[in-house]
Amino acid sequence: MPLLNVRNVAVDFPVLVRDGPTRRATLRAVDDVSFGIDENEIVAVVGESGCGKTTLARAVAGLSSPTSGSLFFAGEDVTAADGPSRRRTRRDIQMVFQDPFESLNPRKTVFQTLAQPLKIQKVVPASDLRREAAWLLEQVGLSPAAGYLDRYPHEFSGGQRQRICIARAIAVRPRLVVADEAVSALDISIRAQILQLFRKLKDEFSLSYMFITHDLGVVRSLCERVIVMYLGQIVEIGATEDVFRRPRHPYTAALLASSPLPDPTMRHTERTLLQGDVPSPISPPPGCRFHTRCPMVQDICRKTEPAMRKVGATGVSKCHFADQDVAWNKAVEQA
Amino acid sequence: MTSSTHAGGGAEVAGSEPLLNVVGLQTQIRSDRGTITPVDGVSFHIKAGEIVALVGESGCGKSMTALSTMRLVSSPVSVTGGQVVFEGTDLLGLSDRQMRRMRGGRLAMIFQDPMTFLNPLMKVADQIVEAILLHQPVKRREAEKLAVEALRRVRIPAPESVAERFPHQLSGGMRQRVLIAIAITSNPSLLIADEPTTALDVTVQAQIMHLLADIRRTAGTAMLFITHDLGLVAEYCDRVYVMYSGRVVEEGSVFDIFAKPRHPYTRALLRSTLSPGTKADDFVSIQGHPPAAFDRIAGCRFHPRCPSVLDRCRTEEPPTRRDAAGAAACWLEGAA
Amino acid sequence: MTLLSPSMRTSLRLLKKNKVSAGATAVLGAVLFVAVFGAALAPYNPGQVGVGPTTAAPSPAHLLGTDDLGRDVFSRILAGTRASVAVGLSAAMITTLIGVLVGATAGYFGGTIDDVLMRITEIFQVIPRFFLAVLMVAFFGANLLNIIFAIAILSWPETARIVRSEFLSLRSRQFVSAARIAGASTATLIFLEILPNALGPVVVNATLQVGQAMILEAGLSYLGLADRNQVSLGLMLFEAQQFLRSAWWMSLFPGAVITLVVLSLNLLGDSLNDLIDPRRRGR
Numbered sequence: 001m002p003l004l005n006v007r008n009v010a011v012d013f014p015v016l017v018r019d020g021p022t023r024r025a026t027l028r029a030v031d032d033v034s035f036g037i038d039e040n041e042i043v044a045v046v047g048e049s050g051c052g053k054t055t056l057a058r059a060v061a062g063l064s065s066p067t068s069g070s071l072f073f074a075g076e077d078v079t080a081a082d083g084p085s086r087r088r089t090r091r092d093i094q095m096v097f098q099d100p101f102e103s104l105n106p107r108k109t110v111f112q113t114l115a116q117p118l119k120i121q122k123v124v125p126a127s128d129l130r131r132e133a134a135w136l137l138e139q140v141g142l143s144p145a146a147g148y149l150d151r152y153p154h155e156f157s158g159g160q161r162q163r164i165c166i167a168r169a170i171a172v173r174p175r176l177v178v179a180d181e182a183v184s185a186l187d188i189s190i191r192a193q194i195l196q197l198f199r200k201l202k203d204e205f206s207l208s209y210m211f212i213t214h215d216l217g218v219v220r221s222l223c224e225r226v227i228v229m230y231l232g233q234i235v236e237i238g239a240t241e242d243v244f245r246r247p248r249h250p251y252t253a254a255l256l257a258s259s260p261l262p263d264p265t266m267r268h269t270e271r272t273l274l275q276g277d278v279p280s281p282i283s284p285p286p287g288c289r290f291h292t293r294c295p296m297v298q299d300i301c302r303k304t305e306p307a308m309r310k311v312g313a314t315g316v317s318k319c320h321f322a323d324q325d326v327a328w329n330k331a332v333e334q335a
Numbered sequence: 336m337t338s339s340t341h342a343g344g345g346a347e348v349a350g351s352e353p354l355l356n357v358v359g360l361q362t363q364i365r366s367d368r369g370t371i372t373p374v375d376g377v378s379f380h381i382k383a384g385e386i387v388a389l390v391g392e393s394g395c396g397k398s399m400t401a402l403s404t405m406r407l408v409s410s411p412v413s414v415t416g417g418q419v420v421f422e423g424t425d426l427l428g429l430s431d432r433q434m435r436r437m438r439g440g441r442l443a444m445i446f447q448d449p450m451t452f453l454n455p456l457m458k459v460a461d462q463i464v465e466a467i468l469l470h471q472p473v474k475r476r477e478a479e480k481l482a483v484e485a486l487r488r489v490r491i492p493a494p495e496s497v498a499e500r501f502p503h504q505l506s507g508g509m510r511q512r513v514l515i516a517i518a519i520t521s522n523p524s525l526l527i528a529d530e531p532t533t534a535l536d537v538t539v540q541a542q543i544m545h546l547l548a549d550i551r552r553t554a555g556t557a558m559l560f561i562t563h564d565l566g567l568v569a570e571y572c573d574r575v576y577v578m579y580s581g582r583v584v585e586e587g588s589v590f591d592i593f594a595k596p597r598h599p600y601t602r603a604l605l606r607s608t609l610s611p612g613t614k615a616d617d618f619v620s621i622q623g624h625p626p627a628a629f630d631r632i633a634g635c636r637f638h639p640r641c642p643s644v645l646d647r648c649r650t651e652e653p654p655t656r657r658d659a660a661g662a663a664a665c666w667l668e669g670a671a
Numbered sequence: 672m673t674l675l676s677p678s679m680r681t682s683l684r685l686l687k688k689n690k691v692s693a694g695a696t697a698v699l700g701a702v703l704f705v706a707v708f709g710a711a712l713a714p715y716n717p718g719q720v721g722v723g724p725t726t727a728a729p730s731p732a733h734l735l736g737t738d739d740l741g742r743d744v745f746s747r748i749l750a751g752t753r754a755s756v757a758v759g760l761s762a763a764m765i766t767t768l769i770g771v772l773v774g775a776t777a778g779y780f781g782g783t784i785d786d787v788l789m790r791i792t793e794i795f796q797v798i799p800r801f802f803l804a805v806l807m808v809a810f811f812g813a814n815l816l817n818i819i820f821a822i823a824i825l826s827w828p829e830t831a832r833i834v835r836s837e838f839l840s841l842r843s844r845q846f847v848s849a850a851r852i853a854g855a856s857t858a859t860l861i862f863l864e865i866l867p868n869a870l871g872p873v874v875v876n877a878t879l880q881v882g883q884a885m886i887l888e889a890g891l892s893y894l895g896l897a898d899r900n901q902v903s904l905g906l907m908l909f910e911a912q913q914f915l916r917s918a919w920w921m922s923l924f925p926g927a928v929i930t931l932v933v934l935s936l937n938l939l940g941d942s943l944n945d946l947i948d949p950r951r952r953g954r
Contacts, residue, residue: 048536048537048538048539049536058848061848061852062851062852063848063851063852087854090852090853090854091854093852094852094853095848095849095852097845097848097849098845099845102844102845102846103844103845103846103848103849104846104849105846105850105864105867105868106868107867107868116850116853116855117853117854120853120854120855121853121854157624157627158624159624160624165849168849168853171853172853187392187393187563187624187625188392188563188565188604188607188608189392189603189604189607189620189621189624189625190620190624191607191609192606192607192608192609192618192619192620192621193620193621193622195609195618195620196618196620214536214537215609216537216611217566217608217609217610217611218609219611220609220610220611220612220613220614220615221609221614221615221616221618240614241614244611244614254538255537255538256611257541258537258538258540258541259537259566259611260541260544260564260566260567260569260570260571261566261569261570261610261611261612262565262566262568262569262593262605262608262610262612263569263593263610263612264569264570264589264590264593265590265593265594266569266612267569267570268570273538273541273542273545274538274541274542275542276492277506277508277509277539278536293538
């Protein structure tokens with residue numbers, strides 16, 4: 001049984017559309033998404049803006065309730081964001097956000113920030129709060145902690161703030177940490193430090209991660225499995241090495257081909273560039289959602305939505321041609 | 336000064352003057368907390384048709400270098416020293432009026448966020464027409480045709496209809512294309528691109544980078560590419576300048592820099608960069624964090640984070656040592 | 672949690688550098704001092720009739736002259752300032768309280784709750800304030816408490832709108848989400864996470880509200896709707912009406928005090944605003 005089990009989850013938002021006369025519409029940000037995350041596993045969710053990855057993260061973390069579908073955590077139904085079973089499992093799922101400048105309350109000292117979850121979830125008795133907060137800071141590499149506890153967020157650099165955010169997340173001893181672009185806003189050298197911290201904490205606190213990112217370098221170096229999303233849907237899931245060696249969906253292949261490699265001897269000579277932008281998720285294309293940009297598009301793609309099909313040993317792909325040997329997945333393999 | 340080895344332009348081929356030659360550029364910001372120097376004696380050159388990367392982490396002064404080169408700084412920021420010689424003219428000696436003619440003419444620039452540059456109340460066509468009329472002796476009717484042509488050149492589908500739209504009706508990638516269209520209407524010989532794809536999705540980034548590479552190939556436009564993304568550097572650039580804390584610490588061809596980095600900072604940066612191409616099990620990160628603008632560091636500015644620091648590095652600033660392959664400012668250079 | 676964040680403390684230091692706001696702060700300090708200790712400073716009993724000749728011009732014995740009943744204008748100004756400041760401060764406090772509650776509720780919950788509360792706010796905003804104040808005080812009786820309530824009930828919409836817009840932008844911030852995930856209750860989120868970050872504009876607005884309340888009080892009093900048992904600057908102006916020509920000191924001095932205090936409050940509010948809004952902080 002997976003630790004987190006997401007079954008056919010959809011999340012709708014009411015939106016105002018302003019092309020011509022303003023009208024109300026529904027945006028299906030996440031559409032029929034199913035996947036699982038195992039104990040002590042790192043799963044990446046990748047995709048471009050508007051693919052629904054952050055919405056999905058917020059639903060998993062209990063910040064919003066799915067419109068339909070269900071979320072199970074350790075077998076317990078936690079679908080409703082404010083339901084009783086969610087409250088019971090609050091401690092188990094924590095989140096680290098993208099922007100370390102926005103995710104700490106500027107009016108609170110580091111101690112106050114760390115004490116809040118400790119107090120609410122009664123992790124330690126009140127008399128031990130300071131000692132516990134100091135210990136947490138040391139776990140995330142901020143030592144000597146005594147020098148940090150009574151300072152305000154603006155006195156820290158971006159990397160240090162993200163460490164504080166991570167300390168806050170692990171304070172209640174969660175089992176799953178949802179990291180939403182947690183290293184995207186950081187400088188290269190800091191990004192590597194924080195990723196190493198995530199690795200270290202995974203072992204020490206036996207954590208699972210749901211790692212939302214658009215950076216394929218991060219995915220390959222940190223994550224064991226990868227979920228690729230496009231316009232609210234999952235288009236491919238697979239073991240990281242399998243997906244990178246041989247993507248089974250043309251969108252995954254395009255993402256890989258678009259990601260520059262930090263090695264001038266491996267320049268993509270013949271790359272398949274995707275044309276155009278991501279279509280509006282308010283009115284997604286019929287058939288396969290990727291067909292408007294797909295370099296391999298066929299007639300069937302415009303009419304029929306592809307089913308999820310099994311590929312390789314463990315993967316799935318939402319492409320009509322996923323299990324055929326076609327040009328796009330071979331080309332990438334050579335690159 | 337340490338950059339004295341760069342005197343005379345430093346071009347490898349004698350007699351071929353670089354298109355842009357920046358020598359000892361210094362930019363300061365005055366505030367009530369004192370004066371800081373985000374660009375401190377930066378020298379670099381760009382030859383015709385070359386794509387040169389200026390790479391570094393936030394706060395290293397790379398964007399400020401670009402803005403200073405374009406003289407797009409205003410109080411309390413000011414360029415306090417150095418030379419910026421573009422096509423034989425020292426830009427720092429020009430009057431504001433002459434400089435305005437230069438910008439958007441032979442010398443163009445694009446930015447990370449096109450919305451700060453585009454007028455939200457003007458149609459795309461009108462903004463391009465305005466730019467054309469400013470620099471070319473053509474009639475309005477002619478300029479309108481050129482505007483649509485420019486949109487076509489940056490591969491905007493259905494350029495006639497896009498021309499009639501307002502910036503907010505366009506996607507981020509489209510806006511960046513419009514900005515590029517405006518920049519290339521005057522056939523500049525140098526385009527300065529300050530993180531032009533940082534805000535874009537990776538597939539759109541690839542389109543824009545491809546477009547820029549194409550413009551270089553067809554029009555011979557040289558580019559100064561400001562970025563923190565070593566992947567983009569490796570993929571698209573010819574030569575690289577690595578900046579740290581207001582200084583250039585290493586320069587070289589893109590192949591040399593990636594194959595045999597000479598400065599410990601460059602090495603560390605490369606080792607911290609995660610590639611989608613290979614699985615890095617033990618990527619090494621640099622300790623500490625990049626210095627803030629008002630941190631004053633004695634000796635080599637990288638020494639507090641350097642894994643191979645010598646006693647000398649703490650007190651004396653290393654000179655830039657130059658050879659045929661490139662240059663690096665590190666005490667280990669001479670010792671090795 | 673401290674009311675003032677470190678960045679605001681820096682701002683206060685900067686505030687001291689600004690001469691205009693320093694002047695305003697000095698005036699307000701003096702006024703506050705008078706409001707608290709005025710009674711002890713007064714040379715005469717402000718309410719006592721005939722401490723000097725009637726309508727006497729300023730003289731060493733009566734620094735600011737006397738009124739038509741022979742009361743000492745200086746002593747009455749000291750007492751009146753206390754009443755006006757009391758009205759201003761209490762009205763502003765109630766205004767802020769109502770405004771914060773309504774604005775925070777509307778901004779945090781959004782949706783239908785927001786729509787309903789904002790329509791109510793708008794109704795209060797479109798009614799001519801002064802006219803309604805006159806009606807309310809005339810109807811419920813002219814005593815200090817009623818005046819304060821009338822002013823507060825008419826002034827809160829502005830505060831509510833400010834608080835609402837702050838909450839709208841703050842509620843989706845990641846630190847609020849983080850507290851929610853930690854299990855914080857809605858009350859904690861509103862009052863301990865969001866509100867402290869919205870206080871800057873609220874404090875500025877409250878400063879301005881004190882001045883506006885004092886003006887409203889003076890206006891009401893001038894029309895004869897003052898609490899006759901309590902000397903206030905507005906009441907003094909009302910009583911001076913008939914003597915505008917013959918005894919200018921009866922109207923000029925209380926009028927000048929009101930003008931000075933309200934002007935100082937506005938200047939202080941403006942510079943607080945400049946300091947809080949980074950876009951206006953200048954470089």
